[in-house]
Structure formats: structure tokens, C-alpha cells
Amino acid sequence: MNDPRPVLWTPTEQQAQATRMAAFIRWLKTERGLEFSDYNALWDWSVTDLDGFWSAIWAFFDLRSSAPATAVIDGRIMPGAHWFPGAQVNFASQILRQAAYTPHQTALIMQSETFGESQLTWQELSSQVASVASRLRTMGVVQGDRVVAILPNTEAALIACLATASIGAIWSLCSPDMGHVAILDRFRQIEPKVLIAQDGYVHAGRMIDRRDVLAEITGGLPTLEHQILIPALNDVPDGWILWRDLLQDQAEAEFAQVPFDHPLWVVYSSGTTGNPKPILHGHGGIMLESAKQSLHQDLDSKDRFCWLTSSGWIMWNAQLGALGQGATLALFDGAPNYPDMQTVWRFVSDHAISYFGAGAAFITSCMKAGLRPGETLDLSALRAIGATGSPLTADGYEWVYSAVKSDVWLAPISGGTDLCGAFVGGNPMLPVRAGEMQCRFLGNAVRAFDEAGNELIGEVGELVCTEPLPSMPLCFWGDPDGSRLHGSYFDTYPGIWRHGDWIEITPEGGAVIYGRSDATINRKGLRMGSAEIYQAVEGLDEVMDSLVVDLEFLGRDSFMPLFVVLADGQTLDQAVQDRINAAIRSSVSARFVPNEIVQIDEVPRTISGKKLEVPVKKLLLGGEPEKVVNRDSMANPNSFDTFVKYARSREGRGELER
Numbered sequence: 001m002n003d004p005r006p007v008l009w010t011p012t013e014q015q016a017q018a019t020r021m022a023a024f025i026r027w028l029k030t031e032r033g034l035e036f037s038d039y040n041a042l043w044d045w046s047v048t049d050l051d052g053f054w055s056a057i058w059a060f061f062d063l064r065s066s067a068p069a070t071a072v073i074d075g076r077i078m079p080g081a082h083w084f085p086g087a088q089v090n091f092a093s094q095i096l097r098q099a100a101y102t103p104h105q106t107a108l109i110m111q112s113e114t115f116g117e118s119q120l121t122w123q124e125l126s127s128q129v130a131s132v133a134s135r136l137r138t139m140g141v142v143q144g145d146r147v148v149a150i151l152p153n154t155e156a157a158l159i160a161c162l163a164t165a166s167i168g169a170i171w172s173l174c175s176p177d178m179g180h181v182a183i184l185d186r187f188r189q190i191e192p193k194v195l196i197a198q199d200g201y202v203h204a205g206r207m208i209d210r211r212d213v214l215a216e217i218t219g220g221l222p223t224l225e226h227q228i229l230i231p232a233l234n235d236v237p238d239g240w241i242l243w244r245d246l247l248q249d250q251a252e253a254e255f256a257q258v259p260f261d262h263p264l265w266v267v268y269s270s271g272t273t274g275n276p277k278p279i280l281h282g283h284g285g286i287m288l289e290s291a292k293q294s295l296h297q298d299l300d301s302k303d304r305f306c307w308l309t310s311s312g313w314i315m316w317n318a319q320l321g322a323l324g325q326g327a328t329l330a331l332f333d334g335a336p337n338y339p340d341m342q343t344v345w346r347f348v349s350d351h352a353i354s355y356f357g358a359g360a361a362f363i364t365s366c367m368k369a370g371l372r373p374g375e376t377l378d379l380s381a382l383r384a385i386g387a388t389g390s391p392l393t394a395d396g397y398e399w400v401y402s403a404v405k406s407d408v409w410l411a412p413i414s415g416g417t418d419l420c421g422a423f424v425g426g427n428p429m430l431p432v433r434a435g436e437m438q439c440r441f442l443g444n445a446v447r448a449f450d451e452a453g454n455e456l457i458g459e460v461g462e463l464v465c466t467e468p469l470p471s472m473p474l475c476f477w478g479d480p481d482g483s484r485l486h487g488s489y490f491d492t493y494p495g496i497w498r499h500g501d502w503i504e505i506t507p508e509g510g511a512v513i514y515g516r517s518d519a520t521i522n523r524k525g526l527r528m529g530s531a532e533i534y535q536a537v538e539g540l541d542e543v544m545d546s547l548v549v550d551l552e553f554l555g556r557d558s559f560m561p562l563f564v565v566l567a568d569g570q571t572l573d574q575a576v577q578d579r580i581n582a583a584i585r586s587s588v589s590a591r592f593v594p595n596e597i598v599q600i601d602e603v604p605r606t607i608s609g610k611k612l613e614v615p616v617k618k619l620l621l622g623g624e625p626e627k628v629v630n631r632d633s634m635a636n637p638n639s640f641d642t643f644v645k646y647a648r649s650r651e652g653r654g655e656l657e658r
Contacts, residue, residue, distance in 0.1 A: 175312030290321030301326030
């Protein structure tokens, strides 16, 4: 579809051969007698010989099981494949085994607006996990019980997660900045026994008091038997156990051995409309996916890894994979723009972070703010940058190489909460092209399909996965017949996972994500995802952010409004509108010039940073505001008011039909 995009970085032969991907390729030759002409041949083998590939991942990473598996996969079907039947594992045990090798090395680095800076060694981390697990057992927590938490991205959440997993209980986490309705919508479904929460937190220099919200939440969870508090304020309500008391036991580490597909945690779909889908992942599937992903992130015990994430985003869970490779995990808890936009980059510099990841929106914000952190900070340790959450534009790629570091490996990924992993992303042995992810991940049979289920190369199609993955959901909680799971992924192409993104697989094997397929723009017979329009519009200095939807009415031509957030001091005069339209004509097509351009204060987003195109589209097609979006699951709920007013103005002009 497109000419090859410009190459921004290429590893030297020495760099490429020093990667874990190269080590895995050498291992396959030595141990399995396998050789591959290039990465695409390796990928093709990995999605064809599932037994051979996943058993190789198990062996290469020395994953541990107290009982042998009787097979690699029992039934090559979706949904319903069973992986490594008979194996007995524990995710927490796999993570914490590093403590036996390097007990006095740093495992965690924490920087919190609420609690300041601190560190834990591997020995300290292991001891605290054992202590918390011991106390949870005395509270009656057993395998299958649910332990939930409302905590920020600090060590307490990570310790509690590993302690829960060590027992074989099921973990679930929400961010403290979520509304109580959104939290109850999630936790009520899974009927937790224990809640761990923080009564407040500091954000952008201001203490946010959560005591009233916690009272609402605990009152709405009748199954709770114990409530554990991490106090940021001075008041400790009756009936709460203090977190610090859970850290006092001198307990020995115990790890319940559970089946490969025993539930590890419940994570949730964005929940922007309807009740959030509670997705169960298993111990073994996450162990395997995390290990494999470290090939694509080139992580080992020498790394210092930081992903800028809230605790309500799947990247919180995914960062544990770095810890599982023995890397030091750096946790940042605070406003990324306080006291200024350099705050996070200073954290990266001060702690010699080698791998830094963030949402694409953060990188775009830094670019728009004119930051050039590489010119003022020591980023010599930084070798890799990741991005996800939404497509990173070619301009974003170029900003990284010009303003952050010219010789860094930029490796955006795209995947989802659904599999706690990525479908496409980086490969440290391949060149980086602007706006393009380097490859399809090993083991992930990702393809682009047209409406009839034909594979596309060099054209945009539906992102599908044609073979099962170990980390695909075990099930949805409360979905006994699997109908909700089936309807979410398998109703378009029977037996094939449809993810809901537009993707192009390039002839070279790279990938470009074009946005959500359910937010397709169809102008005069030409269909396109929104990402290309955003790249054109947001490349202008005047435009900070944007959102576009295509309103297709029965019996009428489509109507496509474009909503823009302008830079400070800018107004949407005719000159600015002309520049926006010219950018779209030049970069995309004259067909995609909007019918109307509307200035807004901010784009509505999910907690993970995704633009709420579909709820806005449903609203402007006549949907009721309270039905098209769950505001408690939004990062900026008040932003939706602008679109409600816009919908009413169109209704008043007779342009909406209910």
C-alpha cells in the first residue's frame, strides 16, 4: 500500500548478535538443529510448529514446573485450546527465583509523589511477598479466592499481587483515580474476599482524599471479609488492617503449585460502554508470553526497566515480565507533567534506565511541548524506548531520534489487555522505519484479512490471529457458556481471533496499526482508519490533539466532523481551518477533508489513553449520553460534555434522528 518508510535506526552486526533474539536463534540451531534464512522464516516456523516453538520458549527460558506436562497443546482450536496439560507452576515463584541468584541487587526502584523515593533488593522483595502471603493465609485466603486492590503504581501493589499469586488466589487491581462506580462495576463481578487500598494520594502536588470513595466501595462489596489500608492520611477507620502490619512476619516463601491454566488475575476491558469484561489470564500463559516478549524487548538481568503506566492499565501487569527476567523494575507514581514535562525524563536519567516505555500520547505531548530531553539530561544508559496505547505517528518516531537520542532503539508495540501482550512490535535485530512496527511477534499468527477472510499484504485489513496463544483469555468471569467471549473475538471469522484493529502487514514483514476497525471512516467508498488523519492533522504546530468520526446516516451521505485541540494562543479561524484541510488533502486524500472542524478543550480518552471514537460516534448518531459511555472509566469524564452539547446542537438543526 505504501512505499517503504524511511529507516531511522539500524543495529550494527555486533549489536544484533548480542541480543537475546540472536541467542535464541543460536540455541535453536544447537539444541534443535533448526536454521532460518531470516526473521520472517523464523516467525513462519513459530506459528506453524506450535509444539516446537512453545516448547523451545519453555526450555530456553528454563521455566519451572513441579510436574511434567503431557503435551504442549491439547486441541489446536480457538477458543478452547489447552496448553501444557499436567504441568504444575506458579507465576510468583518464576518471578522471585532471581532472589536466590542476586539477593542484594536492586529489584525495585520507586518514585512516588505521595511517599517519596525508595528501593528494595531482591531479598527484601522476596521476604515482603512471603510475609504478606503468610498474613493473607491467616485471613483465610485460599486458592481461587479473589484479592483486589485500589492502589497506584507502587511496590505495595506489586508485592500484594505476587503474594496473592503465591497462594493460588486471584488478583485484580484498579487505579485510585478511577471513579467508585467504575471500580464497583469491576469488583462486584468477581466477589472479592480481601480489599487492599490507599486512602489518598498526591497528584501534581495536591493531596487527593479518597476516604469517602473507599467507604462507597466497601459498602458495595458485601463479600469482603478483610480490608487492608495503606494510609496516606492520618486517619485510620475502624475495621481496617494496616498494610505495614502485613510486612512484619518472618515467613518462609511458599508457592502453591497450580495447573498451567489456573487463574492468575482478572483484568478488564476499557468498559467505556456497558459492564467491563472481566478477563481471566492463567499462571502458565502469562509466564510463557512474558518470557517470549523479553526476546522482542531484549531484556535481561542487566536492564533497568520503566514503563510509565497507571495501575489501571494492562501495562502495569506486563511490566512484571521485565522483573521475571531479573531486570530492575523502576516504578513512577505521580503526574508526568509536574512540576514540568521533563519530570519523567529526569527519572529516566537519574536512575540510568536502559529501557523506557510509555503511552504514545505521552511521547506526542512531549513533542508538542517542544521538549528536547537528550540535550539537557544524561541519557547515556537509555538503549531502548517502547510505546503503545495508540499508534505512534512517524513524526513521533522522528522526534525521538532528534530530541531524545539518535542511537536509541525505538520499538512501539500493539496488543491488548485481552492477551496481556503484543501482537506486533520490536525486534532488536531489525531496522526501525518511521511509523512502522518492526515485526509480528513470534508465536503470534497475526494477519490482515479482508471482509471475506482473505489475507492481505501491503493493504489495510482486519487484525486477526489465526492460531491460539497461551495467554489468550481462559474465559470471562460470569460467562459460563462462553458466549460473551465468543462474541468479543470470534463472531466475524469462525475459529479465528478478530482483534478490532486495522493493520497493514508490509511486504518486508513490518506492521502499521491504523486505529480501531469499529471506528472506520468510509468516504465515498474509500475506507480508512483514523490514524492517518490524526498524523496529518496533529503534524501541524497549531493542533495539539484531535478526534474524527464518520457519521453514516441511512439515506444520507456521510458527515465527518473533526474535533481539534489547539495550541495555546491559537483560535480556529479560517486560516487555521484551511491549513488543516490542506494537510489532509496532501497527506491523506481530498475525500477525507472534514465536513466541519470544531474546536474543543480536550479529546475524551480511556484510562489507557485511547481516544473514545466509538462512544462519540454513537452519541452523534443519536445515542443517549448515559448509555454510550461509562464516564467512570474515562481518564477525563468532563470532556464528554462538549460532545453532548454538540450532539444537541445538531439535533436542534434537524441533523440527528433518534
